[in-house]
Amino acid sequence: MTASYPDFDAGIAADLLERVRRTAPRVHCITNAVAQHFTANVLLALGAVPSMTIAPEEVATFAAGADALLVNLGTLDDTRRAAIPKAIEAAKAAGRPFVLDPVFVNRSPVRCSHAKELLSSSPTVLRANREELAALYPAEDPLEVLAGTSVTLAMTGAEDLISGPGGTVRIANGHPLLARVTATGCAGGAVIAAFLSVSDDPVQAAAAALTVFNIAGEMAAERARGPGTLVPELLDALYLIDEARISDRLKRV
Structure with missing residues (x-):
């Protein structure tokens, strides 16, 4: 599960972005109350439908x-x-991919236990930061635990690591200002779901989604005056991002 994924590049990310824009996939989001409005607008700016x-x-x-x-x-x-298991069961029965984002499981044992139950449903992508993964797998390496399964891990941070069947992609795009606005990470999970809907390769889909979202974040941060103006600039950047901008900025590690 640790082999490099040499084929991923800006062209793949741009191609999947174009597929999202052309097909306008609908992403159903069960997300937190703080993130709902922003997540919906991110998907719309990208070309998807929430x-x-x-x-x-x-x-x-x-x-x-x-x-x-x-x-x-x-x-x-x-x-x-009550809604989550019903949604997962229906999505899996319909053959739809799903992303599990176990936000703040490192802060709540009850939430962590619930997330572990949901992992038994084999999400297409598990998106989590290092602290959340440490809570889910306190004595194990999540890469080793998930090796050989159908689950792709998208471990996010200053450097994003996407690993699953077929290999691993490491990218280092993004901007610190993204962390000063609530729900940017949550919206990124929805973008991963949108890209999963247009690709049979979850590693490339997750890598492309994070690439597009984080490069749009860089573009937005260059124009924003601070957190308050980052949000509209980010929505515009997601709407405007193209292959040339992705190619200029993609940072594979």
Whole structure:
């Protein structure tokens, strides 16, 4: 699971971005309350279509009819607890990919236990930072645990590591200002889901999604005056980003 993935480049990222824009996939997002509005706008700027219901009585229909599913544990209330398994079951039955983003499992044993249960559903991509992974796998290397499974790991940070069937991609794009605005990481999970819907290769899809999102973050930060102006600049950058900008900025490690 640690072999390099030599084929990933700016052309692949741009091609998958164009597929998202051309097909306008719908991503159903069960995400935290803080992130909902921003995540929806990020998907729209990218060219995808969000749906956001968390109502247990209708979430299965939404998830089954979407092209991909995001499950983000940032707000783990009773409604979301009831909706998440129904959405996952419906998405998997329909053959749709899904992203699990176990936000803040390192802060809550209850949340961590719930995330471990959801991992048994074999998400297409597990997106987490190093602290969250340390909570999920306290005595193990997550790369070794997931080796040989169908789960692709997208470990995010100053350097992103995407590893799964076929190899590993390391990229180092992004900007510190992204961390000064709430829900940027959560929205990045939704972007991964959108890219998964247009590719049969989850490693390349996740790598392309993080590349596009983080390069758009760099572009936005160069124009923003601070966190308050970063958000509209980021939405514009996602709308405007193209292969030339990706090629100029892609940082493979």
